[in-house]
Amino acid sequence: MTLDPGGTPTGTVDARTAVDLTAAPEVAAAEVPPEILAESLGDFLRAWWLRLRSGNSGVLPVVLAIVVVAVGFQIANGKFLSPQNLVNLFEQSTVYMVLAMAEIFALLLGEIDLSVGLVMGFGSVVVGELVQPTGPGWPWWAAIIVTLLSCATIGLIQGTLVARLKMPSFIVTLGGLLILEGGAILVLGGGLVGIGNSRFTNEVVLYDIFWGRFDPVVGWVLLAVLMGAAGTLLWFRDARRRREGLAAPPPSLTAVKVVLMAVAGIVVVAICNVNRAHSGTIEGVPYIIPIVLVVLGASTVLLQRTRFGRYVFAIGGNPESARRAGVSLPAVRTWGFVLSALTSGIAGVLFASWQVSLTTNIIKTANSYVLLAVAAAVIGGTSLFGGRGRTIHGVLGGLVIGGIYNGLYLLGVSSQWIDVVVAGVLLAAATIDVLSRRGAPSRT
Amino acid sequence: VTADPGQTPTETADARNAIDLTAASEVAAADVPPEILAQSLGQYLRGWGLRVRSGNSGVLPVVLAIVVVAVVFEIVTPEHAFLRPSNLVYIFGLSTVYMVLAMAETVVLLLGEIDLSVGAVALFGGVIAFKLVQVPGPAWPWWAAILTSLVACGVVGALQGTLVARLRIPSFIVSLAGFLLFSGILVLVLGGADGFVDVSASVPNQSVIYYMVQGLISPVAGWVTLAVVVGAVGTKLWLRAAARRRQGLVAAPAGLTAIRIALVAVIGVAVVLICGVNRGTSLVTVEGVPWVIPIVLVVLGAWTLLLQRTRFGRYVYAIGGNPEAARRAGVSLAAIRTWAFALCSATAGLGGILLGSFFFGQYSTNTADPGQLVLYSVAAAVIGGTSLFGGRGKAIHGVLGGLLIGGIAYGVSLLELGNLATPLEYILPGGVLLVAVGVDVVSRRGATTGSVAHV
Numbered sequence: 001m002t003l004d005p006g007g008t009p010t011g012t013v014d015a016r017t018a019v020d021l022t023a024a025p026e027v028a029a030a031e032v033p034p035e036i037l038a039e040s041l042g043d044f045l046r047a048w049w050l051r052l053r054s055g056n057s058g059v060l061p062v063v064l065a066i067v068v069v070a071v072g073f074q075i076a077n078g079k080f081l082s083p084q085n086l087v088n089l090f091e092q093s094t095v096y097m098v099l100a101m102a103e104i105f106a107l108l109l110g111e112i113d114l115s116v117g118l119v120m121g122f123g124s125v126v127v128g129e130l131v132q133p134t135g136p137g138w139p140w141w142a143a144i145i146v147t148l149l150s151c152a153t154i155g156l157i158q159g160t161l162v163a164r165l166k167m168p169s170f171i172v173t174l175g176g177l178l179i180l181e182g183g184a185i186l187v188l189g190g191g192l193v194g195i196g197n198s199r200f201t202n203e204v205v206l207y208d209i210f211w212g213r214f215d216p217v218v219g220w221v222l223l224a225v226l227m228g229a230a231g232t233l234l235w236f237r238d239a240r241r242r243r244e245g246l247a248a249p250p251p252s253l254t255a256v257k258v259v260l261m262a263v264a265g266i267v268v269v270a271i272c273n274v275n276r277a278h279s280g281t282i283e284g285v286p287y288i289i290p291i292v293l294v295v296l297g298a299s300t301v302l303l304q305r306t307r308f309g310r311y312v313f314a315i316g317g318n319p320e321s322a323r324r325a326g327v328s329l330p331a332v333r334t335w336g337f338v339l340s341a342l343t344s345g346i347a348g349v350l351f352a353s354w355q356v357s358l359t360t361n362i363i364k365t366a367n368s369y370v371l372l373a374v375a376a377a378v379i380g381g382t383s384l385f386g387g388r389g390r391t392i393h394g395v396l397g398g399l400v401i402g403g404i405y406n407g408l409y410l411l412g413v414s415s416q417w418i419d420v421v422v423a424g425v426l427l428a429a430a431t432i433d434v435l436s437r438r439g440a441p442s443r444t
Numbered sequence: 445v446t447a448d449p450g451q452t453p454t455e456t457a458d459a460r461n462a463i464d465l466t467a468a469s470e471v472a473a474a475d476v477p478p479e480i481l482a483q484s485l486g487q488y489l490r491g492w493g494l495r496v497r498s499g500n501s502g503v504l505p506v507v508l509a510i511v512v513v514a515v516v517f518e519i520v521t522p523e524h525a526f527l528r529p530s531n532l533v534y535i536f537g538l539s540t541v542y543m544v545l546a547m548a549e550t551v552v553l554l555l556g557e558i559d560l561s562v563g564a565v566a567l568f569g570g571v572i573a574f575k576l577v578q579v580p581g582p583a584w585p586w587w588a589a590i591l592t593s594l595v596a597c598g599v600v601g602a603l604q605g606t607l608v609a610r611l612r613i614p615s616f617i618v619s620l621a622g623f624l625l626f627s628g629i630l631v632l633v634l635g636g637a638d639g640f641v642d643v644s645a646s647v648p649n650q651s652v653i654y655y656m657v658q659g660l661i662s663p664v665a666g667w668v669t670l671a672v673v674v675g676a677v678g679t680k681l682w683l684r685a686a687a688r689r690r691q692g693l694v695a696a697p698a699g700l701t702a703i704r705i706a707l708v709a710v711i712g713v714a715v716v717l718i719c720g721v722n723r724g725t726s727l728v729t730v731e732g733v734p735w736v737i738p739i740v741l742v743v744l745g746a747w748t749l750l751l752q753r754t755r756f757g758r759y760v761y762a763i764g765g766n767p768e769a770a771r772r773a774g775v776s777l778a779a780i781r782t783w784a785f786a787l788c789s790a791t792a793g794l795g796g797i798l799l800g801s802f803f804f805g806q807y808s809t810n811t812a813d814p815g816q817l818v819l820y821s822v823a824a825a826v827i828g829g830t831s832l833f834g835g836r837g838k839a840i841h842g843v844l845g846g847l848l849i850g851g852i853a854y855g856v857s858l859l860e861l862g863n864l865a866t867p868l869e870y871i872l873p874g875g876v877l878l879v880a881v882g883v884d885v886v887s888r889r890g891a892t893t894g895s896v897a898h899v
Contacts (some may be wrong), residue, residue: 112616117729170558170616171881178819178874182867190863211591263717360866367815371624374617382615414636417626423621427607430617 008165009169041252043201050252061432062380062396073407080407083274087286092219093402094288095120095351100367100376100394101299102343107377108303108316109336111162111169115154116344116373118180121366123348125149125184128358131202135158140205148345154180156334163333177367184363194357210353213284216273222285223265231258288350292395295346299391302339312336316387375426376401382431400425460668485699499580506828506844513848517855530723533734537657537802539850540736541566541812544795545821545843546828547747548788553825554751554764555784556834557608557615559601561622562792563817567807569597569793570627570800571633574641574807577650586652590797594790600626601789602782609781627814640808643800656739656801663720669738670712678705736798740843743794747839750787760784764834777858816870823877824849831884849873 051058073080091436099116130136130143138146149318158176162169195203214222234254241248249257272285303309311332314322323329355362373394380397382389408418495502517526525531545562552559576582576589584592608615631637643650661669681701688695696704708787716733724730751757759780762770771777800807821842828845830837856868 007599133495161882165882165885167878167881167885171826171832174819174822174876175874175878175881178816178877182870182874185870186864186867190866362618364813368624371620374620378617384617414632416628416631416637419624420632423625423628426622426624430613430621431607431611434611434613 026348040250041256044253046252053075058391059346059381059396062393062400065379065400066396066403069403069407073403073410077407077410080410083271084276085406085410086271087276089402089406090399091286091354092406093398094203094210094402095347095354095369096372096376097292097395097398098295098347098350098396099344099373100380101295101391102340102347102394103370103373103377104382104389104391104394105299105336105340105343105383106169107374107382108312108386108389109333110316111333111336111339112384113158113337114170114172114370114416115158115173115177115180116340116347117365117367117370118177118184119151119154119341119344120348120351120369121363122154122180122184122187123147123345124352124355124366125187125358125363126150127349128352129187131195131200131206132193133197133200133202138148140201143202143206144342144349147349148342151345151348152338152342155338155344158341159334159337162337163330169337173242177370181363181367185360188358188360188363190360192357192359195352195367196356206353207356208287208353210288210350211286213282213286216284219269219273219285221271222290225267227262227265230261234258291350296391296395299339299343303391304389305436308332308335313387316385318387371426372401372422375422375429378429378433379425384430385433450624454703464815466564484697485703488697488700502845503829503840506841506848509827510844510848512853513855517851517858521704521855521858522667522860525858528723529718529721531854531858532718532729533723533851535854536847537734537736538761539846539847540740540802541799541817542820542824542849543740543843543846544743545792545817546796546824546846547839548791548795548842549749549821549825550830550837550839550842551751551760552615553822553830553832554760554787554834554837555781555785556764556767558619558822558832559604559622559785559788560619560818560822561600561604561626562619562788562795562813562821563812563819564623564626564630565597565600565789566796566817567812567814568600568630568633569593569789570796570798571630571641571807572596573793574643574800574805575633577643577653578641579647579650579683583649586649587743590653590794594793597793597796598717598786598790601792601885602786602788605785608785609668609778623814623818630814631809634807634809637809640806641831642806644805653797653801654805655735657736657798658735658801658804659735660730661735661738662732663716666716666720667734670716671761674705674709674712674831677708681705695820736802739798743791744839744843747791751839756780756783761835764836788858795842800818813845819877820849821846823873826879826884827876832881833884849876852876 070081076093079085095145099120102116102119103113126144127147130138130146131140154176158172161167161172195206197203234257238248238251238254242251266290269285272289273283275281275283277283303312311322311327314325314327314330317327319329351366352358376383376397377389377394378397379400380389380393380395382397404421404425405418408421409415462593514527514710518524545566548562548566570593573589573593576584576592577586582589600622604615604618607613607618614830619880633637643653681704685695685698685701689698707740715737719733719737720731722729722731751760759770759775762773762775763777763780767777799812803811824845825837825842826832826845827848828841828843830841830845852872853869856865856872859865861868
């Protein structure tokens with residue numbers, strides 16, 4: 001630390017660059033996203049296959065895992081893929097997904113946030129307490145804003161300790177979660193906070209965030225508008241890039257993407273519009289699906305299309321080179337923890353709405369969700385070592401975890417065995433992460 | 445990793461040596477234990493003062509913290525009850541599990557790793573031992589049950605250690621999964637969420653486990669044992685130092701050895717005196733040293749010997765200080781790491797048995813929260829003075845840190861806080877953990893030695 005061996009790293013880097021230049025062009029191609037290099041759909045598929053073989057498999061393993069989970073449980077129990085259960089499964093996975101997206105902000109930086117579960121628990125208690133007519137009696141929107149702000153402040157404090165004082169993130173967030181557990185119990189005041197009373201508008205709105213759903217017709221209309229907008233945007237952006245001579249995917253690839261999106265949307269709306277009640281009518285797309293999509297979209301834009309996002313990946317890939325390139329490590333790290341806690345706060349609002357009534361025991365359950373969040377992120381394909389991952393990984397990994405929980409529950413397996421299975425899945429995902437990282441040609 | 449810059453480390457090391465040699469002699473002295481350099485007691489004290497000021501304060505901060513906590517709680521608790529002998533003995537019993545788990549965690553922390561599964565593994569080990577002595581049931585003799593439980597935990601640790609050491613999966617992920625796994629298995633072994641297992645004081649075989657924490661040595665036997673132990677330790681210390689001096693090796697000055705022996709004797713007498721006070725009611729006499737004190741001392745002695753006097757211990761410090769240097773010196777990183785995790789888990793298993801014994805021989809899903817246990821044990825080790833970054837720490841740090849955590853936890857429960865009591869049980873250890881790590885980070889920044897590998 002005292003002696004900066006300025007001469008040496010340059011020498012090493014030079015040697016490595018030289019090796020890369022002489023390497024087979026296939027290896028070099030595998031490091032660049034295939035849509036940038038490809039001229040046609042065939043080119044794209046070939047490049048994608050190369051990339052896959054070199055260890056950059058992206059979302060493929062987790063998609064395969066989803067298929068395996070779906071097929072396996074469908075064979076074991078015919079109800080697994082029924083429309084009722086699929087909606088149920090998505091509802092169970094929602095909190096895992098949002099929490100995993102929160103964790104990914106920390107993981108991308110090469111840090112870890114063990115407090116996401118309790119930030120969520122704390123947020124849920126705060127939002128529930130603030131709308132109580134017997135207590136503060138705030139309007140629902142004010143309660144949500146204050147909850148998100150207080151969660152972000154928690155992230156700011158933890159992030160500052162990690163980024164400025166250089167304390168290890170897992171210890172800061174371990175201490176943080178202990179303090180938050182106390183804080184949440186303090187806010188609960190030894191009692192119970194419920195939002196299930198239909199006489200109070202603010203409680204009803206909070207309840208509907210998770211349990212509310214669109215009318216089937218509205219669902220179709222929304223889907224059409226959304227698909228039209230997204231498709232047009234995607235098509236025109238790629239067309240403009242091609243016109244201006246920038247690297248862009250071939251038109252057929254853009255078309256395939258738009259069609260795939262539309263098909264997925266139609267399948268989801270069709271499934272959700274089946275009546276899933278034993279008696280009476282429960283049908284329509286739950287609000288949580290657009291909520292998850294908005295969180296996913298916002299975090300993806302932030303990480304993939306802004307300077308902040310590029311800095312996050314730069315720090316995760318190699319903090320020292322990011323620092324030398326002029327990135328302010330403390331500022332970006334602190335913001336990473338703020339975003340992680342803020343997203344956990346969103347999960348907290350969803351959690352409060354999902355659980356309807358909150359007790360000390362439910363706060364303890366919330367704590368255990370951090371393991372599922374890390375597991376979901378890593379299963380989705382985000383690396384534990386920083387610099388590799390996307391928030392979509394959290395959504396897909398959350399779906400796998402939710403699917404395992406749901407499927408094992410349908411089979412009548414006790415919750416302890418489910419924990420054992422999830423632990424095994426987490427270890428397997430971490431092992432794959434370590435092994436694939438070892439094989440990857442880039443990064444040291 | 446691919447291009448091994450063989451030249452560079454040597455150059456850097458050379459340069460650093462050069463700096464050290466030209467540095468002020470005081471700084472150099474501060475890096476060496478003062479008992480090695482000192483020729484007289486005065487010199488020793490001066491060396492020690494230098495060392496404290498340079499950041500290597502050892503157990504001093506935690507001892508001061510214990511004194512502060514004791515004084516503050518004595519003042520603020522109703523009827524100034526904190527320092528009553530009955531409370532002090534209870535605090536020791538409560539702290540036992542944190543002490544033992546913190547000693548377990550210490551060896552892993554020394555390597556620069558962490559084991560987040562100690563809490564779950566401890567409860568797992570405790571439940572196994574309790575299940576094996578059940579009648580009707582396996583009805584194993586108590587020693588076989590304890591041994592099996594420790595071996596089972598050791599195997600668990602070896603498995604986790606293998607994943608960390610051979611596959612190089614980060615230890616906090618492996619042990620996070622282990623935590624989840626054994627929290628689940630624990631409930632399965634207990635027989636469901638409302639299952640429980642207990643040992644009874646009236647069954648002779650089970651009573652050994654029941655009395656491990658609560659059982660008492662009669663005051664007379666306590667004094668005799670103390671005399672024998674202090675005599676043996678004193679003679680050993682004195683003769684060893686004398687032999688070293690005679691043979692011209694570096695040795696502590698005679699005055700220092702005498703002070704150390706006196707200190708051991710004074711602490712021993714104080715403990716036996718406190719434990720000898722009758723802390724029962726007017727109807728029942730409860731007096732004498734609880735069994736758990738010698739048990740903790742034996743664990744402490746074993747870990748101290750293993751870490752300070754064996755090749756394994758030296759390798760652990762070497763790896764924690766700088767893994768690459770240790771590897772180049774021929775230390776098998778994978779083997780040492782695996783063994784450390786195995787021994788950590790086996791010690792944790794013993795902690796679990798003691799925990800069940802402390803709760804009057806009963807284990808249920810409510811006995812302890814594995815997550816909270818591990819946080820308290822890491823906090824105890826770090827508060828005691830063990831570094832999170834590897835290479836710095838001793839078993840005694842775990843004992844002192846555990847005592848501090850137990851004292852705080854019990855002191856808070858004595859205060860009549862109403863609704864604040866439960867939240868404070870979480871907030872205080874969390875705050876203390878953050879403060880301890882903050883001190884660790886800051887003191888490490890100032891230190892001249894220590895690992896460069898983690899930077």
